[in-house]
Amino acid sequence: MTVTVLLFASYADVLGRGSLSLDLASGATVRDALREIQSMPGAERLPMQPLVAVNERYARVDRVLADGDALAVIPPVAGG
């Protein structure tokens, strides 16, 4: 299955892009997806357990992903 990963702000900078596609085995969780992302060049500057959202809602790392999900890796928010 394929998941779209969205990156923002400092995370987009360290990975050099704002989005990417991940091919994952069926049943893969957010944790599995993060492991893939953290193996990419520059990702050593990401935190071990970043905040994530699946389809625009905050999600836990054991959340099971589905084909077509949008997984956003959320840097520390600084709105207001």
Next chain:
Amino acid sequence: MTVTVLLFASYADVLGRGSLSLDLASGATVRDALREIQSMPGAERLPMQPLVAVNERYARVDRVLADGDALAVIPPVAGG
């Protein structure tokens, strides 16, 4: 000695005026002045112990008055 009494809002209404002069014995206190005021027509609608200010500062009833003082009888405030 003479003290100027200032009345406001509902208190001015019940006494039918906004100010009056009181002649008091030397050494008279706020309590003495209030007793005089409370003997006037209409004053039965004043509370027994209204808030008072002497020369624009809140004062206690045992405050000794001086000639020329401005004694304000302060209805419940309702600003804002």
Next chain:
Amino acid sequence: MRAALVHRPIDAAALTKEVARHANGATLLFIGTVRDVNDGRGVTGIEYTAYESMAERELADIVHEASAEFATTDIVVEHRLGALDLGDASIVIAVAHPHRGAAYDASRYVIEQIKRRVPIWKREHYVDGTRQWVGASTSARPVTDAVETG
């Protein structure tokens, strides 16, 4: 830092500008307005009156206290007197501060102290044509307000 009684509409935007400085990250504006209902009675307008010289002194004291307590000089208060219609602003408190927590606390301090201490009174006019002085809870004892037919 400024406090005033005014006999004209209050310009909230002007007060906001008056407290603006580049060191401030938070501006809080409290606007008190005339409501159409109070204690279940329909209100058509309010007259505000004051012991003006003392009220201005108390307002100035409150602003100074808030400035010292919350570490900002960017506090401006105007309280309107006279006849106000529904929706008119009777008071605007503008506070600016580098940080939002202190801005909220300072604003709240100023309005609560004004409600408690400043010798300002209001007479509500009701839909049935009567009017009545409004008593707050700060008097030494409860007061029966004078009621008249308007």
Next chain:
Amino acid sequence: MRAALVHRPIDAAALTKEVARHANGATLLFIGTVRDVNDGRGVTGIEYTAYESMAERELADIVHEASAEFATTDIVVEHRLGALDLGDASIVIAVAHPHRGAAYDASRYVIEQIKRRVPIWKREHYVDGTRQWVGASTSARPVTDAVETG
């Protein structure tokens, strides 16, 4: 009740009007502005960016939560995105309520939840020409922000 991300200056007076109703006695306006100093560094401006679709959903959720908790539908929030100069408003929260206590509490709830949950980020530009993403304290672990030469 309304929440929006905008890419133009925020009109605080328009938001104030939007929450005005004769049933309300208190209007509270929170205005967040770009400060000239943060953590001791001189700031010349801030870029705001967001995960816009999620940010709008979170903002709407927060406004609905505040509306339910504090019993008023008169809450409007606008958050600005893009390049802001010193003193520009990044956010305005307008809340109106019959009573002031609930107006303060609702306003505070909205800003605190926004700071905690809404996926918006800012990059500060400093007087020395550098710029840096600002990390809040809500991440699972501390993050070393990327620092670049502007």
